[in-house]
Amino acid sequence: MATGKLRHIAISVPDKEKAAKFYEDTFGFQRISESRVATRLSDGVMNLTLLQFQTQEDAGDERGKDFVGVHHFGFWVDDIGTSRKEIEAHGGKYHPGPTAHLPENAEHKFRDPNGIVFDISSHGWDGAKR
Amino acid sequence: MAKLRHIAIAVPDIEKAARFYETTFGLERVLKTAKRINLSDGTMNLTLMPSDDRVGDPREDFVGLHHLGFVVEDVPGTNRQIEAHGGRPVDMPASPGRDHTSESRYWDPYGVMMDITTKSWIGTK
Numbered sequence: 001m002a003t004g005k006l007r008h009i010a011i012s013v014p015d016k017e018k019a020a021k022f023y024e025d026t027f028g029f030q031r032i033s034e035s036r037v038a039t040r041l042s043d044g045v046m047n048l049t050l051l052q053f054q055t056q057e058d059a060g061d062e063r064g065k066d067f068v069g070v071h072h073f074g075f076w077v078d079d080i081g082t083s084r085k086e087i088e089a090h091g092g093k094y095h096p097g098p099t100a101h102l103p104e105n106a107e108h109k110f111r112d113p114n115g116i117v118f119d120i121s122s123h124g125w126d127g128a129k130r
Numbered sequence: 131m132a133k134l135r136h137i138a139i140a141v142p143d144i145e146k147a148a149r150f151y152e153t154t155f156g157l158e159r160v161l162k163t164a165k166r167i168n169l170s171d172g173t174m175n176l177t178l179m180p181s182d183d184r185v186g187d188p189r190e191d192f193v194g195l196h197h198l199g200f201v202v203e204d205v206p207g208t209n210r211q212i213e214a215h216g217g218r219p220v221d222m223p224a225s226p227g228r229d230h231t232s233e234s235r236y237w238d239p240y241g242v243m244m245d246i247t248t249k250s251w252i253g254t255k
Binding site for chain 1: 132135195202242
């Protein structure tokens with residue numbers, strides 16, 4: 001069995017700057033990095049990413065770019081190929097995300113058997129500690 | 131600083147969903163109650179809850195990532211901070227006998243539900 005550490009939670013919001021301030025000011029999270037569609041915060045162990053999709057392509061699934069809420073979560077794994085086999089053997093499905101402007105860690109998205117979206121990464125997320 | 135240590139997923143069948151995360155990622159089952167299965171990776175708590183248990187959520191039979199949980203040092207102080215920054219309390223139905231880890235429950239300014247506790251969740255560190 002592969003092992004995974006849950007270290008990433010992504011929330012889609014209308015304004016990532018405002019949302020990041022909420023989590024910084026309320027909970028003391030630290031801002032680690034930013035990109036066109038993402039602001040990444042950390043509590044020292046967990047990565048909390050605020051997403052602000054600009055296009056439907058950024059959003060990558062039927063929920064669309066205006067979806068607001070907890071969008072996906074992510075597991076830090078040893079090996080993408082091994083984990084992919086485990087995921088698919090247990091009823092998960094590969095979920096190709098946006099084809100352009102890929103955030104660094106978003107390239108391997110899946111759906112669990114209930115359709116819930118998660119991603120896996122072998123190099124973790126900014127600000128996360130394994 | 132608060133620590134993000136809990137995420138709850140609402141699903142039609144908590145047993146089946148728990149098995150997916152146990153067998154795929156090696157998460158450990160640390161607690162099972164009638165309405166919850168708590169899994170842990172040693173640091174984070176992942177809880178499966180039935181999608182018909184709405185706990186103050188207006189979304190009927192929602193399946194998906196339901197809420198987050200933060201471990202804090204001071205619940206009333208955190209509640210004040212949340213409200214000062216635009217969050218609002220979740221209007222919870224009375225639920226006698228329910229075993230809650232959370233000490234308060236809020237919506238963030240965007241409608242993300244969050245639990246607040248000093249006691250932490252089982253399986254976290």
